[in-house]
Amino acid sequence: MLLAINANNTNVKFGVIDGDRIVGEWRQHTTAMRTADEHAVWLFQLMAIEKIDPKSITGAIIGSVVPQATFNLRRLCTRYFHTEPLVLGEPNVKYGIQIKGQGAGADRICNTVGAGVLFPRTPMIVVDFGTATTFDVVDEEGSYCGGVIAPGINLSIEALVNATALLPRIVVEKPKRVIGTDTVACMHSGVFWGYVGLIEGIVARIREEFGRPMKVISTGGLAPVFDGATQVIEQVVPDLTARGLVEIYRRSTRSN
Structure with missing residues (x-):
């Protein structure tokens, strides 16, 4: 299953996707001060409520417009889900579309x-x-x-x-x-x-x-x-x- 993280200025949204189905979706207030450990404690409890095993996560992707929050979200993926996330904006990410103009978040x-x-x-x-x-x-x-x-x-x-x-x-x-x-x-x-x-x-x-x-x-x-x-x-x-x-x-x- 895929962990998809969308970090916006107000909220960070976490989604667990199984094939084409979103089987879990949660959000928390965005702050750069929240550590990977704090993310994990909060997220693991919510996943347990939905009976989602963290070990079933095999990949992760992060889209973030809050650079200060990205480090700890990446750390969350590598330390607690044992997967290196794709991070939008990095060279290994393929959008498959043309982006005409500059500054698109x-x-x-x-x-x-x-x-x-x-x-x-x-x-x-x-x-x-x-x-x-x-x-x-x-x-x-x-x-x-x-x-x-x-x-x-x-x-x-x-x-x-x-x-x-x-x-x-x-x-x-x-x-x-x-x-x-x-x-x-x-x-x-x-x-x-x-x-x-x-x-x-x-x-x-x-x-x-x-x-x-x-x-x-x-x-x-x-x-x-x-x-x-x-x-x-x-x-x-x-x-x-x-x-x-x-x-x-x-x-x-x-x-x-």
């Missing part, structure tokens, strides 16, 4: 690969609701063509709360009405419908510039919150990044 590459596997030869926009809200453009060949990075919705809420004296911290949810009748309702409406407007506006501009029909899918922790809120997003794929990690592992080890 590991999560965006995984999303591109995962999207290409699920919807081959289909131009796409992948909207990822993470710490940042990203829009990744994928062409007919499955290549990463660039995209857009916007502040994530929780970052926007934190900025609003920290820059004001009286506005409270809120949880993201779809409001019943657009016109709020109290402060919290007004905030819910502004945050939620403001992001719907951002999604619809950016997707429309990307489509116009791309010049061809494009399928729009979404992923990330907050993707389900916006499911059904706009007709622009055609499908939510919660495990898109994990699918991409698994496919990159297969492409990188196929010839070995």
Whole structure:
């Protein structure tokens, strides 16, 4: 079985994959201070709950946008799972796609690969609701063509709360009405419908510039919150990044 680790700015997601099935999936808050030993104690207990034997792990892959956390995640794989992980960005990793442009993070590459596997030869926009809200453009060949990075919705809420004296911290949810009748309702409406407007506006501009029909899918922790809120997003794929990690592992080890 494969251990797939996706380290983002907010959470580190661990997945155990058996063939094409995700048999275990967990997440913890991202911090560079957590040691390999701490990772192992936490992860082994969760694997035991799902009756997954750590000795059944035969390979590992790490996609990380937090370089300070990568060392201990690699150490986790080598010391406790006795396997040298593939780490996205290193020379021995084969993506199997063209990356047009510079600065694409590991999560965006995984999303591109995962999207290409699920919807081959289909131009796409992948909207990822993470710490940042990203829009990744994928062409007919499955290549990463660039995209857009916007502040994530929780970052926007934190900025609003920290820059004001009286506005409270809120949880993201779809409001019943657009016109709020109290402060919290007004905030819910502004945050939620403001992001719907951002999604619809950016997707429309990307489509116009791309010049061809494009399928729009979404992923990330907050993707389900916006499911059904706009007709622009055609499908939510919660495990898109994990699918991409698994496919990159297969492409990188196929010839070995």
